[in-house]
Amino acid sequence: MKKTGLYFGVVALAAVLTLSACGNNNNGNNSASPSASASPSASAPASSPSASAPAAGGGAVQDVTINASNWKFDVTEIKAKVGDTIKLTLKNTDGVHGIAVEDLGVKVKNGETVEIKLDKAGTFEYHCSIQCGQGHDNMTGLIVVE
Template sequence: MSIDKTRRLVLASGAAAGLGTLAIAFGQGKEQVIKVTAKRFDFTPSIIRLKKGVPVVLELTSLDLTMGFNAPDFGVRADVLPGAISRLRIVPDKAGEFTFYCDIFCGSGHESMSGSIVVG
């Protein structure tokens, strides 16, 4: 495929998906990546600080068991598997402090496995 044809394809894909996707495709925008590690009965970090309107990708992994990551105020959820990386993209649209939690039972102590997303 020629470079011009490839460029037109990327432009068309970007136009269909929105300008944010187009900027990322050309390397003009880069989302912040925050690594979050889960282990029985803890998330590290337990407080995630974000800026309103600024996209971020959470890279989630577990050190021991299959866990869940649920941030209902942002409409995101993922299974977090040992040795694997799950990615969640968030664009915070409101300021405040919001809870995230494990939603897969992982043993006694599971009910306290939570943290906060603080958006300023």
């Protein structure tokens, strides 16, 4: 406390010396007191914690494994946020299937892992990409990006 007071005194003195000819002594005192770290509002805009908020909203990485069988995917809805990345793995447990997400230009084969960067909101359908038999048309799911 003593040192802060001394520092404040020096700053005030400097301000007074600088402004002495203008009769602005009151002004000098007012501007000197916020600099003595007594004003959290003055430092808030400088650090701007809100600037990092949008980046924190997305950017997560989700590992998703879809097991495909005749004739269904065991995962039929994947939820994510804009900015997230999905690492999508396909495993065929029964039959021969693939995954296509046409709106995102993504295709995944059996045993493959594909990274999907989600840079826009929306609902994107995926479906089996291999004509696998009578239940083929039932093999669909959704990626929901908010």
